[in-house]
Amino acid sequence: AQKVTQAQTEISVVEKEDVTLDCVYETRDTTYYLFWYKQPPSGELVFLIRRNSFDEQNEISGRYSWNFQKSTSSFNFTITASQVVDSAVYFCALFSPRSQGNLIFGKGTKLSVKP
Amino acid sequence: NAGVTQTPKFRVLKTGQSMTLLCAQDMNHEYMYWYRQDPGMGLRLIHYSVGEGTTAKGEVPDGYNVSRLKKQNFLLGLESAAPSQTSVYFCASSYLYRSADSGNTIYFGEGSWLTVV
Secondary structure, three states: OOEEEOOOOEEEEEOOOOEEEOOEEEOOOOOOEEEEEEEOOOOOOEEEEEEEOOOOOOEEEOOEEEEEEHHHOEEEEEEOOOOHHHOEEEEEEEEOHHHOOOEEEOOOEEEEEEO | OOOEEEEOOEEEEOOOOOEEEEEEEOOOOOEEEEEEEEOOOEEEEEEEEOOOOOOEEOOOOOOEEEEOOOOOEEEEEEOOOOHHHOEEEEEEEEOOOOOOOOOOOEEEOOOEEEEEO
16 A cells, blocks of 8 residues: 655744654555645635656755655655744655556645745 | 646535536646645645556545546546635656656646535
């Protein structure tokens, strides 16, 4: 079975703090894809990153960075020097091509960044 | 540059009424999905389609039906709406994955807010 766990339901930080959002996944497939999406208060889903299972390189994009570790089945997301505009719900998701349409989302982590 | 378009965006239904949500994509994607989002539950897959004329059940299919008569459209139907179907519905589409791909591969609509009273 495939599963995505985001153990942190809500996180509250003060602006300029660093914050890490955890994502742990389960799959028996060797080829899979991991995603992070941001859902701001306006409701749309904003794509942040996709990582393929065979590419364990960490990635940095501005204040955002992602740490993919297959050994611990984790794909954690760090925001450096958080800003109020980072306040949103963040979703981690897992997709396996072998499972075709089975795109599995975690329950999301609500991040509140206070000024 | 429409991407994925959902209609309607907002709807209020009475219990027992029926309605259809329409999802249209202009990217020639093979895969299309319908999700519902409820507080604290994340997004849960209702039904999906891997190509024109095919549909399959997701995690929470009860009370919904779908059809994919045209590749670009994926319809979600509620035959007899219930208050438990009050939710935000998201449609998504994607193409067949290739290992060399990078970047976004799953595109979401803006959501449809449905209230059943």
